[in-house]
Amino acid sequence: MSDTLSLQAQPRVEAVRAPSRRRRLSEGARSERRLGWALCSPAAVIMLAVTAYPLAYAVYLSLERYDLRFPRQSHFVGYANYQAVLTSGFWWHDFLVTVVITAASVSIEFILGMVFALMMHRTIVGRNALRTAILIPYGIVTVVAAFSWQYAWTPATGYLAGLLPSSAAPLTNTWQAVGIIILAEVWKTTPFMALLLLAGLALVPNDLLNAAKMDGASAWQRFVRITLPLMKPAILVAVLFRTLDAFRIFDNIYILTQGAHGTGSVSILGYDNLFEALNLGIGSAISVLIFIAVGIIAFVMIRGFGTAVPGSENL
Amino acid sequence: MTRLLRRVRVWGARRLLASVAGLALLSPLLASCGGSAGASSGPVVLNFYNFPDPSGAVQTAANDCSARSHGRYRIIYQKLPTSADGQREQLVRRLAAHDDTMDILGLDVTWEAEFAEAHWIVPWTGRYKQEAERGTLPGPLKTAIWKGQLVAVPYNSNTQLLWYRNDLVPHPPRTWAQMLQVAEHLARQGKPHYIEIQGAQYEGITVWFNTLVASAGGSILNASSTAPRLGRPALKALQIMADLAHSPAADPSLANQQEDQNRLAMEAGTAAFELNYPFVYPSMKADKPQLFKHFKWTLYPRVDPSRLAAVTIGGIDLAISAYSRHRSLAFQAALCLRDRHNQLLAAVEGGLPPTLESIYAHPTKSFVAEYPFYKEIAYELRTASVRPKTPAYQNVSIVISHLLSPPSGIRPRQTLQAMRAQLVNALQDKGLIP
Incomplete structure (x- = not known):
C-alpha cells in the first residue's frame, strides 16, 4: 500500500516544482543528474538496439516487396502488403480464431483464477500444499504440456480420444480443435491468473470486510461491493497481461495442430508467412498489425478500467 | 546513498561509464564476428x-x-x-x-x-x-x-511401395480401384481392412496427390512451372482421394495421419494395406515379428490400369x-x-x-x-515423378495440402476449381499463405 502511495505522490511533487524548473540547478544537482543519465544510458542503448531497431526495421520491411527467395525483385511497395493482408480471407479467419481463443480462455481463466485465488487466500490447513498443487501446471513447459494434450486427443493413442466415439478425431475439426487449444491454454495459465489475483486479495483490508459483516452484508455482497472494487488494479494487471498473452498465442497451437484445419492464430499466420514462405514483406505487415492490435487492446483496457490503473491518482 | 554517489563521482570515471558499459555488453557480439580465420596450415x-x-x-x-x-x-x-x-x-x-x-x-x-x-x-x-x-x-x-x-x-x-498383409490379401491389387474393392470386401468380413496413407494437412498429402495426378498422366503445373495444369488427371486423382475418404477402407484418423502414424497403425494390426517408404520394413521386423511374416510389398497401385504408376520421389x-x-x-x-x-x-x-x-x-x-x-x-x-518444380514450391504445397485435408472434405469439381485459382496466386507469390 505504501508503495502505491509514494508512486502517487511523485507527480504532485513534480507539478509543484515545474514552474521553477528553469531556475539554475546547483552544481551538485546537475552532476547528480548527469550521473543518473550515465547510469541508465547502457540500459537505454540496449533497449533501443534490441527493441526499437527491430521494430522500426519490421515497419520498413512491411512496406517492401521483400521475399528472401527472390532477392532481386525487392522494391518499395507502400501499403500493398497491408492491403494484401487485410483483404485476405486467411487473415480474417485467423483473426477470428485468435479473438475467440482470447475471449474464451481469458474469461474462463478469470473465473477459475478467482476461485483458486480465494481458495489459496482462505485456506488455513495445508495452505502450502494447496498453493503448490495449483501452481504445478504453470511450472510445466508449455510445449511439453501441449504434446501431452496432443497425444491424449489423438485417436488410438490417447486416453481422452478413447472417451469419444471411435470415428472422432477432434484435432482435425476446426472448432473442436480450437476448444482443445482453449482447454490447454486455460489449464496452463489459470495458475498465473490466480497468483496475480491472490496478490490483489491481499490488498483488501480485513477490517473493512468485518465491518461490512457487522452491518449485515452477505458473503456475496461483501465480495462484489468490497473485495472486487478494491482488487481492481490487480484485476486489470491480470486480465491485461493474460489478454495480451492470449492474443499472441503461438506455442500451444504450433504443437497441437500446427495451425492446420483452420486453427491458426494471427501469430501462426505471421510465422508461416515469414519462415515457410520466406515472404518478409507480408510477414512483417502481419507482425505490425499484431503489434497494433495488441496496442489497441492495452489502450482500450486501461481506458475501460479508468482510474484503477496502478499509479493513477485515485484507486 | 548520496554520500556513496559522491564517492563514485570522485573516481572521475562517470562520463566514461556509459560507453564502457555499453562496450562491455557488446564485446561478446563483436568477438563472435571475428570468425575462425587465422593461421591455418592444415587441410x-x-x-x-x-x-x-x-x-x-x-x-x-x-x-x-x-x-x-x-x-x-x-x-x-x-x-x-x-x-x-x-x-x-x-x-x-x-x-x-x-x-x-x-x-x-x-x-x-x-x-x-x-x-x-x-x-x-x-x-x-x-x-x-x-x-x-x-x-x-x-x-x-x-x-x-x-x-x-x-x-x-x-x-x-x-519412394513409396504398397505394403500389404498376405494373410489377408493373397494377391496384391494392381490398381487403386482394385485395392478399394479388396479393402471393402475385408471390411464386410470383419477383418482388418484399413488402407494406411498420409492424409494430414502437411506436405505428405501433396505428395499423395502429385503421385495420383502423375499416374493418371498429368501434372500439377505446366512444363515451365508458370501456371497450373491439373485438368482431367487431377480430377481423377481428387475422385480417388474422396472415394477412399468415404469408404470403410479409410482409417478414422486419416486426416491426422503422417508416415509414422501409418506405420504404427499397420503394426497395430488394424490395416491391410499401407502406402509408405521402406523404413516401415525394418521397423515391422523389430516391433512385430509375428505380423512381419505376412508383411509383403509390391509396386505402388496404378490409377489407370494401362499406365505405370509414377510415384513421387x-x-x-x-x-x-x-x-x-x-x-x-x-x-x-x-x-x-x-x-x-x-x-x-x-x-x-x-x-x-x-x-x-x-x-x-x-x-x-x-x-x-x-x-x-x-x-x-x-x-x-x-518411372518416378517429381514434385512441382518451382521456387514457390512451399506456397504451392501449402495451398494443396490445405485444400485436400481432411480428405473427406474433397468435392472433386469444386476443389479443383479452388485449387486452380489459389495456385495461380501461389506461383506469383502474391498475397498470404494460409
Missing part, C-alpha cells in the same frame, strides 16, 4: 550441412572422404534439425546472411528450384557435371535440374553454396560423399535408397539383405 575445412543421421553413415562417409583427400580438405558434418522445415529454415537464414562457412548443403529434393533461383547455390558444369550425371538414375537426376541446369547432385532417394541432393570460399574442393568432396562406396554404406546402415543405377544392377549381398525390395525401388525410381 581446408569444408562444412557439410546435412540432415541428422542417427546411423552414423554420413559421419563415416565424411571421415572417409577427408582421409581420401590426402590432406587437401577435411569435411565437418554439421547436423541440421530433424524436421525438413527446420532444416530449410536454418539453411535459408544462413544463406540469406551470406554465410561463407557453408560449403556443401544437403537439400531436400523440393528446394533446388528455390535455392537456385535465389542464387544461393551454384550450377554444376564441366567435369563435375559429367561425373555427377554418370550412372545416376533418371528419376533422382530430374530433381537436381532447374531451368536446364544441373544445380545439385542426387545423394539419396526415396523424395530424398536429398547435395549442392554447393554460392558463398563457399572453396568451391572447387567442395564439388570434389560432394562427389566423394555420394560415390558408390558411400551410397552403399548409407543404404545398408542408414536405410536410404541409393541414386546410382549400378548399385541396383549389381547388388552386393549386404544390400540385398537390407533391401529385399530393391528391384521394386529401382523400377519405381526409373
